[in-house]
Amino acid sequence: MRIGVITFPGSLDDVDAARAVRLAGGEAVALWHADDDLSGVDAVVLPGGFSYGDYLRAGAIAARAPLMRSVVDRAHAGLPVLGICNGFQVLCEAGLLPGALTRNGHLHFRNRDQALLVERADTAWTSAYTTGQRIVVPVKNGEGRYVAAPAELDRLEGEGRVVVRYADGNPNGSSRDIAGVTSADGRVVGLMPHPEHAVEDLTGPSVDGLGFFTSVLSSVVTA
């Protein structure tokens, strides 16, 4: 199973995402932002980092990279796509996910081990979890406050498109404690917390994040 991990200029957690794919049992394929071709991968991860230094708006420039045209086209056809942190910002800027990520309410970058509640356990990236499951993964961002118009938030909640919600405190002021959302078909998922940093006991606060990567492997098999 080949899972692509895109490197943009300023991507930082690409090595982590690739490691998580490998630990889940997949083959990580390095993808370069300036290429056009997705190299026949079965799913794509947009990793965390500061693509283009967060200049203009976080994710805004990366969303216009040549490779993103292919990602958007294939996502519309059902390709599983996961955006983590900066990757989530890119997916919002690329129009694959609704809403936007803005400067944290307290204006600080913040890194902590964060409790989350899984609300959707049937997306391409969360089928390894159970609905209502509580997990702990690191969160680390300066521009992670999820915002959307109230009507849009109502619609997302009504359609069940909130995938994970912050529990035991909201680290950045996100609307309605939303930590991650999905596309209407459940194939594209974006979240601010970092499941790829919770895949080994040695280095993470838990191994709760591994489920995102095992989920997509089974979803690709069954798709």
Add this chain to the structure above:
Amino acid sequence: MTAHPTSPGTSQVGGVPQLDTVELAATTADTEQPYAELGLRPEEYQEIREILGRRPTTAELAMYSVMWSEHCSYKSSRVHFRHFADLPASDALLVGIGENAGVVDVGDGYAVTFKVESHNHPSYVEPYQGAATGVGGIVRDILTMGARPVAVMDSLRFGAADAPDTARVLPGIVAGVGGYGNCLGLPNIGGELLFDDCYLGNPLVNALCVGVMRHGDIRLAKAEGLGNKVVLFGARTGGDGIGGVSVLASETFDAEGPAKRPAVQVGDPFTEKLLIEACLEIFAADLVTGIQDLGGAGLSCATSELASAGTGGMHVDLDTVPLRDSTLTAAEILMSESQERMCAIVEPAKVEEFLAVCRKWDVLATVIGEVTDGDRLTIDWHGERIVDVPPRTVAHGGPLYHRPMTRPADLDGLQADAPPSSSADLRADWLAVVSSPDGADKSWVTEQYDRYVRGNTVLAQPEDAGVLRIDEQTHRGIALSLDGNGRFARLDPYTGAQLNLAEAYRNVAVSGARPLAVTNCMNFGSPENPEVMWQFAEAVRGLADGCRALGLPVTGGNVSLYNQTGDTAINPTPVIGVLGVLDDVRRRVPTGWRADGETVLLLGETGAEFGGSAWASVVHRHLGGLPPALDLPAEQALAGLIGTLATDGTLSSAHDLADGGLAQAVTESALRHGTGARLRLTGDLTAALFAESVARAVVTTTRPDAVRAAAAAAGVPVTELGVTGGDALVVEDVLDLPLAELRAAWSATLPALFGSPEAAVGTVPAGTVPTS
């Protein structure tokens, strides 16, 4: 831009601006030059004239002024480094003092390079950018050695926590360290945050970077090979940081003086991230014969150091340097400390491939000159020769001072003024120590740093040492700690430097690592004050003697002088970094207690030693007496014991005892995961809880007999303190501290001083660790 003394790249001859060329300088010996404004003394200026056999051109004067600054030339401190040179050779040291950073063999063909550098003065003037570029600079030093930078640490000191100027500088410095390191994708794995009145007006910002490479990947800064090209790559050159090393870092702040903001550099971590990736690709393809980063003194430093380390000369065409500001003069271009720039020596046949890698990473790269035969560094500007110097005289020919030294007049009185030795209220004192700004939870700071990126962080703050995995197959790892107790060094700089070394050594050892090598950052007041110079010399001698006793090499270091505002110097602050290696990083030992029912043991011996202690400082506002007695053989025995116990998995936790003594250590171990303990203490309870005797650690285990047996064999005293469990720290018949009360006191301090993020977005108390 503000007018600057170096602005005349031209000189006025008969009212007509004229480029100050070598030719002109040879015929206008009497032209007055602003050497004093550039920080040079009359005798230094005379020496430059003698070297050149004429007056220097404006551009040459600029180069000499920055390279002969205290910051670059170590002219006051260098004479004392012979103590390090006298240390016995170490097999572990692959590259020693003199290169950009030392390189240490950590086994399995891996080499590690690490170094700590100060950015004190810029961070006081412009906290965010000063701190950010401090991180950027040390990362480039590590990169220059051929290594991939893998982590950073920061050692920070401020004036009183509630002083208005601390509120001005601290948030910006923390945001700057975080902003730059986070954006580079380097985990911050530890450091220090301390407060003392002596740092008001002179905060200390020491940044460490560590990098990993294979033995064969080591790169050196030298320009060799006639006809090889000099390539400048990275950011464009701008007007920021002009004279940073001479005007800013090498002078005392004067409350009445002009604003020095233009001398602070402005950082762009995104460009540096691209520079790192481009460099590593360039190294992997073997495209350079020599490389140097541009930091303090900019192009002046890079060109003169590369040329003087090589076999020939160098010629540079300054018109080819890409600029941000086309009005810069030649002298300004040579002195600019614009960040995110590197200089490489590339064989002509490899230039095209070099430029292609840079294009891939959107890094600007320009051939600006070449290696020449002969032994001169020549620089042309607008078709005229403006620099023609022997490069060694610029890079290494700076003056060497034997500054007068005097033992501080107040030292005898200070040492005779012993601190109180008995606590009137142990419980109140305990809460006071752990809730003091030095003892309190540092989450307010460390939450602003990414500790997870790259996925190899095994331990990070608030652990005793930062621990990184460097190989996912073999599980080889490294540990690092930075420690610099300025109170001890104030009471006795010779012993104080060794105590700091001992603490960093102990911190690395209790994490389960074998200490391997030492780096340092010496923060002191003005070397023109004989008492400060004595403190410096004593600290260097102490560090060298300590390293000799422990059998550790010093791999390099950094000296920051003139850390004072007005006449009052900071406490002498030798910050010592120790690197250790773990053959199997899965055997690391954390500080926190997780399980109930484990035996709590104290390793080492406690005496009634309160001189320079946190307890004396917090409770009695007292600094006096003698620091704790040094015992390096006991440190070695403790380190060896914990190494053995870590390897066979006997320890559940280990925590070094230092500032705040046992009370501070068990508070941190208990609050880490919310596990209390019931302890029995006998004898002098003030000493038991608050003394800062050396060579001690508190450990927990399910196999106390195994620990006792190993300790007896190692000659380390063991005292059973009690058992973990419950939701309080209880000292039987003495006091009872519920963890909730302890946590509230410990975690409230910094948010109360610097603002709580929760006020804006939520209600999670800082320092709590969610469990899955």
